[in-house]
Amino acid sequence: MAGFWSVVGLAIKSLFAGQDANGHTGDVVTSDSDVTTSEPEPSYRYAIARFSSANPANANLANASAAGGATPTSPEQPDAIANILSRSLASIPDSQVVLVNQFFAPNPDVADPFQAIRETKLGALNVAHQRDAQAMFWGRQNDATGQLEVHLISDELASSLYGLIMPLTHCFKLPEHHDTTEALRILLSAELVHQARGGEMRSQQMARLTSHLEDLLERIQKGDTFDAAGPGVATAYAFAAYVLAETGDRKYCATAMRVIEPQIRQILKAAGDQPVEKAVEKAAAPSGLLGEKLHHKEVVVKETSTEELIAGISDFDKVDCQKTAILALYGGLVNWSLVSNMQASTGTLAIALWKFLVRRFELTGGSAADCATAICRVGEALVAHAKETENAKLADSGVVQFRRAIGMISNRSHAALYAIAAYGLAESIVASALINDVHIPDEQVIPVYQASLKVCARRDQPYIWGRTMFALASVQLMNGSQGKDAKMTGLARVSFSQAYEAFTDAGAKGAARAASGGYTRAENMLSQLSHRKAVMDATGGENNQESSGS
Numbered sequence: 001m002a003g004f005w006s007v008v009g010l011a012i013k014s015l016f017a018g019q020d021a022n023g024h025t026g027d028v029v030t031s032d033s034d035v036t037t038s039e040p041e042p043s044y045r046y047a048i049a050r051f052s053s054a055n056p057a058n059a060n061l062a063n064a065s066a067a068g069g070a071t072p073t074s075p076e077q078p079d080a081i082a083n084i085l086s087r088s089l090a091s092i093p094d095s096q097v098v099l100v101n102q103f104f105a106p107n108p109d110v111a112d113p114f115q116a117i118r119e120t121k122l123g124a125l126n127v128a129h130q131r132d133a134q135a136m137f138w139g140r141q142n143d144a145t146g147q148l149e150v151h152l153i154s155d156e157l158a159s160s161l162y163g164l165i166m167p168l169t170h171c172f173k174l175p176e177h178h179d180t181t182e183a184l185r186i187l188l189s190a191e192l193v194h195q196a197r198g199g200e201m202r203s204q205q206m207a208r209l210t211s212h213l214e215d216l217l218e219r220i221q222k223g224d225t226f227d228a229a230g231p232g233v234a235t236a237y238a239f240a241a242y243v244l245a246e247t248g249d250r251k252y253c254a255t256a257m258r259v260i261e262p263q264i265r266q267i268l269k270a271a272g273d274q275p276v277e278k279a280v281e282k283a284a285a286p287s288g289l290l291g292e293k294l295h296h297k298e299v300v301v302k303e304t305s306t307e308e309l310i311a312g313i314s315d316f317d318k319v320d321c322q323k324t325a326i327l328a329l330y331g332g333l334v335n336w337s338l339v340s341n342m343q344a345s346t347g348t349l350a351i352a353l354w355k356f357l358v359r360r361f362e363l364t365g366g367s368a369a370d371c372a373t374a375i376c377r378v379g380e381a382l383v384a385h386a387k388e389t390e391n392a393k394l395a396d397s398g399v400v401q402f403r404r405a406i407g408m409i410s411n412r413s414h415a416a417l418y419a420i421a422a423y424g425l426a427e428s429i430v431a432s433a434l435i436n437d438v439h440i441p442d443e444q445v446i447p448v449y450q451a452s453l454k455v456c457a458r459r460d461q462p463y464i465w466g467r468t469m470f471a472l473a474s475v476q477l478m479n480g481s482q483g484k485d486a487k488m489t490g491l492a493r494v495s496f497s498q499a500y501e502a503f504t505d506a507g508a509k510g511a512a513r514a515a516s517g518g519y520t521r522a523e524n525m526l527s528q529l530s531h532r533k534a535v536m537d538a539t540g541g542e543n544n545q546e547s548s549g550s
Contacts, residue, residue, distance in 0.1 A: 044095045044195055046188065047128040049138035050103040051081035051148070081148060081175060085137055088181040092188050093208075098131045104138045113321045114366045117167045121153040128153075135191050137184075139169075147171040147230055148180075152187050156194040160369040160414040164328035164357070167321040168239065170232035179229035183236035186212045190240040193247065197459065202507035206247065213240055213252055220255045225262060234259040238329055245336040247463050248508030253337045257330065264330050268309035271318035307352045316360045328357060328374070335377055338384035347385030354378040369417060372408040375401050376421050383428045392435040398428035411455045416464065419456035422448050423468045430475060442479045442488075446472065458502055463511070466502030469495050470515055477522050486529045493522035 086097050104124045110116035128136040135154035142149050150170045157166060170187070172180045189209040196202040216237055219226075226233035241256035313319070319327070334350040354377045361371040379401035386394035402425035411418040426448040433440045449472040458465040473495030480488030500515035 350381035
C-alpha cells in the first residue's frame with residue numbers, strides 16, 4: 001500500500017514540477033511542420049452577403065423575417081455578385097473579406113420604411129459581428145430596374161450621426177464596369193477612415209481615400225456623370241466626400257455636389273405637383289436687312305431653381321427613404337461647403353432643403369433622432385447663412401432650432417448627436433453676439449461647450465471634440481483679450497493645446513494648424529498681459545501710470 005501512495009506522489013510531483021518519474025525534465029518536442037510563422041492579421045474585416053436568394057421560394061421579399069430580414073440560402077449555389085464584389089475589393093490593403101451565405105431584404109410588412117431598412121441593416125450588422133467583421137455589404141439585383149443595389153452598414157453608419165443617410169442605396173448598371181469597381185473601393189476606403197484610430201493611421205487611410213477620389217475628380221470637372229456604370233458611382237463619391245468633410249477635409253464637397261445634382265433635381269421634379277419648367281417666348285433679335293420685320297419668335301426654356309422645386313412638393317410620400325437619404329447627403333455637403341465658405345450663395349438652398357426634410361420626417365415617419373438630426377442641420381444652415389449675410393435674426397432662429405433638437409434626444413442614447421446640437425447652440429449664440437457687436441455671454445456659452453465636451457467621446461469622435469474645444473478656446477481668448485483677463489487667456493491656451501491634439505488624432509491637418517495658431521496668439525496675449533502687469537506694479541498702479549502719461 002505504501003508503494004502505491006509513493007507512486008501517486010511521484011505522479012503528482014511530475015505534474016507540478018514538469019518532471020517524469022525518473023526525475024528528468026520533460027521537454028516538449030515539436031517538428032518543423034508544427035512550427036508555422038503566423039502572418040499578421042488584417043486590421044479590418046468586412047463581410048459580403050448574398051445578393052440573390054438561391055431558393056426561388058425565398059426570393060419573395062415577403063418571406064424575409066422581420067428581425068433583420070435575413071434569409072438562409074443553400075451553400076451549394078454560389079453568388080456571382082458577391083464574388084464580383086470580393087474580387088473588386090481584394091486590392092484594398094489592411095482588409096479581409098468574409099463571405100456570408102445569407103440574403104437580406106427589408107420586410108415589406110413594416111409600416112415605416114425607415115424602420116424596415118434600419119432593422120434589416122442592423123440585422124446584417126449583427127451577422128457581420130458574429131463573423132468578427134466590422135461592416136457588411138449587402139443588397140440585391142433589382143429585376144424591375146435591372147440595376148445592382150448595394151448597401152453598406154457598419155457601427156459608425158448605424159449611429160445617429162448617419163441615421164439620415166442610413167438608407168443610402170448605391171445603384172449600378174454594370175457590376176463589372178471599372179467605374180463600379182472604383183466606386184466599391186471608395187466605399188470601403190471611406191469606411192476604413194471611420195475605423196482608423198490615431199493620427200498616423202487616420203492620415204494614412206485618408207490619403208488612400210483621396211487617391212481614389214482624385215481619379216474621378218478630373219472627370220467630374222469635365223462634366224462626366226458616370227452614366228455607363230450607373231448613379232451609384234456618383235453617390236459613392238459624394239459619400240466619401242461627406243466622410244472627409246466630417247474629418248476636416250472639404251476639398252471634394254463642390255465636385256460631390258455637382259456630380260449628384262442631376263439626381264437631386266430628378267427626385268424633386270418627380271415629386272413635384274405640377275410641371276416646373278415653363279417655356280417663355282422671347283422675341284429674337286433682328287438679323288435681316290435694315291427695317292425688315294421678323295415674325296418668328298425664339299422659345300427659351302427657363303430652368304427652375306432647386307428652391308422652387310422643393311417648394312413645389314406637397315406629397316411627402318413621393319420621396320421614399322432611399323431618395324430622402326440622397327437628399328440628406330446632398331444637404332450635408334451643402335452645409336459643409338457653407339461652413340468652409342466654398343459655396344456662399346447656397347445658404348437659402350440649404351435652409352429650404354433641410355426644412356423640407358424636417359417636415360418629411362415629422363409627417364411620414366422616421367425616428368426622433370432622425371428628426372432631431374435634420375433640425376440640427378437646419379440650425380447649421382441658418383447660422384452659416386446668418387454669418388454670410390450678417391443677419392442676427394437668422395442666428396436667433398438657429399438658437400431656437402438647436403434648443404428644439406436638444407429637447408428631442410437623450411445625451412446617453414445619442415451622445416454624439418447631442419454634442420453636435422450643444423455645439424451648434426453655443427455657436428449660434430456667439431454668432432448672434434458678434435453680428436450685434438455685443439459682448440459674448442461667456443457665462444451662458446462656456447457651460448454649453450463644456451456640456452458638449454462632456455458627452456462626446458474624444459477617442460471615437462476626435463474631430464467633433466476638437467472642433468468644440470477650438471470654439472471654446474476662441475471664446476475664452478476673445479473675452480480674455482477684451483477684459484485683460486490673464487486667467488481666461490490661460491484657459492484659452494490650454495484649450496487650444498487640447499484642440500490641437502484632438503485634430504491631430506482626427507487627421508485634420510488644417511484644423512490642427514489653426515489650433516496651433518490660436519495657441520500662439522494666446523501665448524502672445526499672456527506675454528502682453530504679464531508685461532502690462534509688471535509695468536503697473538513698477539509704476540504703482542494703473543492710475544499713476546495714466547497720470548504720468550498725461
